[in-house]
Amino acid sequence: MPTRNITPVQQVWNYLNASESAQWAIVCNCAEIRLYSRQKSSNHVHRVLLTELDDPDRFTEFYAIFHANSLLGTGMFAQNTGWLLRVGANKGDVLNCRGKMTSLRGRRFAWIVQLTKGIANVPFRRQQIMARIEPETKNQV
Amino acid sequence: MAKKPSPEKPAPSSLLPGFQHLIPSAAAAPLATHNRPLFLPDLVQQIAHNKQIDASRREQVHPAFRKWAKDLKQGVLQQLHETQVEQDFNHVLLRGLGTTQSDVASDQPWTLPPKWNVPGSGEVEVEVDAALGKFRLDESGWLSGEPLVMVEIKGAKVDLDR
Numbered sequence: 090m091p092t093r094n095i096t097p098v099q100q101v102w103n104y105l106n107a108s109e110s111a112q113w114a115i116v117c118n119c120a121e122i123r124l125y126s127r128q129k130s131s132n133h134v135h136r137v138l139l140t141e142l143d144d145p146d147r148f149t150e151f152y153a154i155f156h157a158n159s160l161l162g163t164g165m166f167a168q169n170t171g172w173l174l175r176v177g178a179n180k181g182d183v184l185n186c187r188g189k190m191t192s193l194r195g196r197r198f199a200w201i202v203q204l205t206k207g208i209a210n211v212p213f214r215r216q217q218i219m220a221r222i223e224p225e226t227k228n229q230v
Numbered sequence: 231m232a233k234k235p236s237p238e239k240p241a242p243s244s245l246l247p248g249f250q251h252l253i254p255s256a257a258a259a260p261l262a263t264h265n266r267p268l269f270l271p272d273l274v275q276q277i278a279h280n281k282q283i284d285a286s287r288r289e290q291v292h293p294a295f296r297k298w299a300k301d302l303k304q305g306v307l308q309q310l311h312e313t314q315v316e317q318d319f320n321h322v323l324l325r326g327l328g329t330t331q332s333d334v335a336s337d338q339p340w341t342l343p344p345k346w347n348v349p350g351s352g353e354v355e356v357e358v359d360a361a362l363g364k365f366r367l368d369e370s371g372w373l374s375g376e377p378l379v380m381v382e383i384k385g386a387k388v389d390l391d392r
Binding site for chain 1: 261264265266267268269270273274275276277278279280282283288291292295296298299300302303307308315319324327328329330341342348349356358361362363364376377378379380381382383384385386387388389390391392
């Protein structure tokens with residue numbers, strides 16, 4: 090596995106991909122520590138700046154994620170790093186779905202507003218479609 | 231309303247050589263825009279305040295990390311060679327994070343072996359800086375186990391994205 094001309098991030102991803110059992114990759118340059126998951130792409134990263142670890146709150150978060158029991162899913166940590174990823178994925182899907190629904194609702198509302206203002210405001214392509222539908226509806230009645 | 235002028239920060243390149251470390255963020259360049267958070271922030275908050283975490287143990291190891299942060303701000307770590315940093319990282323930080331090494335009782339598995347080989351291209355094996363998992367010596371005395379976390383440690387001057 091050549092390690093020249095590749096970034097440290099690519100290097101650790103090569104190790105992750107070469108091992109069947111490995112699930113996580115950590116890369117650190119003293120100033121920052123990054124965590125990657127095999128279940129996500131290399132664009133998804135949890136990054137901690139080590140200069141921030143003198144802050145108790147930041148350290149509490151860091152400790153909960155990077156503790157061996159949390160990463161390895163051992164000990165008493167039911168809410169471990171794997172849980173964070175699983176629940177996050179489900180919640181992320183729901184949020185994504187909600188976002189899409191909201192966007193669809195918004196577009197539908199805008200379309201109704203356009204219709205109430207009059208057909209002139211509707212784009213030409215839609216006018217063509219509606220003109221085609223209207224006679225068919227009249228025939229059915 | 232007039233916009234409040236932001237305080238001017240000197241660019242790291244404009245500082246005298248050897249003094250870049252005085253800017254805490256100089257070694258940690260901003261992430262590329264295509265990067266996304268691995269975890270949802272509210273879940274990170276939730277896990278941080280998990281009652282199952284031993285808070286007293288966490289407070290015990292915090293000084294080691296505070297010292298690391300202080301050394302980083304003072305430019306001490308920037309002077310160290312990658313091998314020295316690797317040793318400190320393994321023995322101080324990873325141990326503080328609950329990893330166990332081969333000095334535990336012989337019948338107990340440990341989580342941080344001294345070195346771990348991963349298959350490379352062809353028949354060449356590559357040694358990772360550290361691997362976390364469950365390891366033990368098998369009946370013939372060989373190290374066996376399954377790594378779950380691959381760790382790569384670089385010197386303070388190395389940009390992780392270049």
